[in-house]
Amino acid sequence: MERVFVLDCNKQPLMPCHPARARELLDKGKAAVYRQYPLTIILKERDSGDVQAIAFKVDPGSKTTGMALVADFKRGKRLIWAAELAHRGQQIKDALESRRSLRRGRRARHTRYRPARFECRRRAAGWLPPSLMSRVDNIVTWANRLGRFSPLASVSLELVKFDMQAIQNPEISGVEYQQGELMGYEVREYLLEKWGRKCAYCGVKNVPFEVEHINPKSRGGSNRVSNLTLACRKCNEAKGNQTAAEFGHPDIQAKAKAPLKDAAAVNASRRKLYGVFAQAGIPLEIGTGGRTKFNRVKQSYPKAH
Ligand SMILES: [Zn+2]
Numbered sequence: 001m002e003r004v005f006v007l008d009c010n011k012q013p014l015m016p017c018h019p020a021r022a023r024e025l026l027d028k029g030k031a032a033v034y035r036q037y038p039l040t041i042i043l044k045e046r047d048s049g050d051v052q053a054i055a056f057k058v059d060p061g062s063k064t065t066g067m068a069l070v071a072d073f074k075r076g077k078r079l080i081w082a083a084e085l086a087h088r089g090q091q092i093k094d095a096l097e098s099r100r101s102l103r104r105g106r107r108a109r110h111t112r113y114r115p116a117r118f119e120c121r122r123r124a125a126g127w128l129p130p131s132l133m134s135r136v137d138n139i140v141t142w143a144n145r146l147g148r149f150s151p152l153a154s155v156s157l158e159l160v161k162f163d164m165q166a167i168q169n170p171e172i173s174g175v176e177y178q179q180g181e182l183m184g185y186e187v188r189e190y191l192l193e194k195w196g197r198k199c200a201y202c203g204v205k206n207v208p209f210e211v212e213h214i215n216p217k218s219r220g221g222s223n224r225v226s227n228l229t230l231a232c233r234k235c236n237e238a239k240g241n242q243t244a245a246e247f248g249h250p251d252i253q254a255k256a257k258a259p260l261k262d263a264a265a266v267n268a269s270r271r272k273l274y275g276v277f278a279q280a281g282i283p284l285e286i287g288t289g290g291r292t293k294f295n296r297v298k299q300s301y302p303k304a305h
Helices: 018-027 090-108 130-151 164-168 175-179 181-194 231-239 250-257 261-279 290-298
Strands: 004-007 013-017 031-035 040-043 053-059 064-073 078-086 151-160 209-212 228-232 284-287
Touching: 004 018, 004 031, 004 164, 013 018, 013 064, 013 130, 018 031, 018 040, 053 130, 064 130, 078 130, 090 130, 130 151, 130 261, 181 209, 181 228, 209 231, 228 231, 228 250, 261 284
Parallel strands: 004 040, 053 151, 151 284
Antiparallel strands: 004 013, 031 040, 053 064, 064 078, 209 228
């Protein structure tokens, strides 16, 4: 059950409470709604209370970022709030491109002489493209917001670091690394992100997926990620020894060759995010997505989001 954030009468965060408790406080007139989303109430009289450490867990992705608050109660850790943040990466890129073409058109109009201004344009150290910076800013904004409404003590970043080299060309890395168990998990995680967590052929979701060779291995297809996709059991068996085009999906070949844009976006923003949190002096805990999944599968934990 998602908890309701609670502020004391001095606007200092207290432990988030159960929605039933919040309703009771509101009904008795002891509290008022302070904010609709995330739902926060403010107590009218109480000015202090016991708080336990709350950790803010972030799992950055290229299109969405998972966020969760986990409280450290005496009885153990408990999830008290979770949300998914949808990023505007592509929207920002489109807007900037439209501005660029407008300005280009205006410059080409030959109205009056305008001196070149490139010399005075410098990028600050740590500059990121706006579409990537917005991902970082979105997460930081939410960390600050949640810090105002709950007693946040630490941030735990799921630093999904895709090994670009290994992903593009697994054959060239060392044999031991290539055959390491973890390697397989990072590739799988990347494929899940790239193919939108659904079967590439029939589009079914939430079933166990198999890593599938677009051009089959038996016909010389490689293990490169650009030749891999995700398929459900049924499609994988039906496709058998055919290529994706022969199976009636010529588009898949082209999509598989698309650049590793999403992985690159995540890689670029994760470092920045780490820097921002580290600079703010917030205690940080780091894990890689591949490693987390590896641990989760080994211990057969379900994925929380
Ligand atoms: Zn399928």
